Amino acid sequence: MSSSLLRRLAPRLLRSTDPSSSTLANPAVLFLQPTLRAFCSATATSTIPEDSSDAIHLTDNCVRRLKELHAKGELVDGKMLRLSIETGGCSGFQYVFLLDDKKNPDDRTFEKDGMKLVVDNISYDFVKGATVDYVEELIRSAFLVTTNPSAVGGCSCKSSFMVK
Structure with missing residues (x-):
């Protein structure tokens, strides 16, 4: 099994062994639980430097809007902007933004001026090196992915994209 696939599956397998879960855990996963925990902690890459080419970049408008939300009290209790795919x-995949207060073990965190964006590991593979902006137009105001090196095309509203 490739380490990339194991990096993606290990946190999910560990969540399936959670005693509070109502589903029955797979005995093989329970047996491997200590190894999976060690692998997750050894390969955790929660924060990527902003100057990295794989980092997700936040524009000044994005940071400004997040600070406005924080000042209004909508970003309280550790909430941060989450990007998922x-x-x-209309193009196969779509960007989803929401305000979330949970940080999962497989999340990657990107920070600029104290404002945080989190992306789960699977979604991260689709948005490496992307730029997140906040745009205000006549038709809407929204967080958008304005550039995405992993996309070959998309719709004109910039909400969906095709993968290379």
Whole structure:
């Protein structure tokens, strides 16, 4: 099994062994639980330097809007902007932004001027090196991925994209 695949699956397998979970855990996963925990902690890359080419960059407008939300009290209790990728949209994949207060073990954190963006490991593979902006237009105001090196095309509203 490649380490990339194991890096993606290990946190999910560990969550499936959570005693508070209502599902029955796979005995093989329970047996491997100590190894999976060690692997997760050894390969954790929660924060990527902002100057890295794989980092997700936050524009000044994005940071400004996050600070406004924080000042209004909408970003309280450790909430941060979460970017995830889902199938759908007119081009195959779509960007989803939400305010989240949970940080999962497989999340990567990107920070600029104290404002944080989190991306889960699977979504990160689709947005490495991307730029997140906040745009205000007549039709909407929203966080958008304005540039994405992993995308070959997308719709004109910049909500969905095709992967290289």
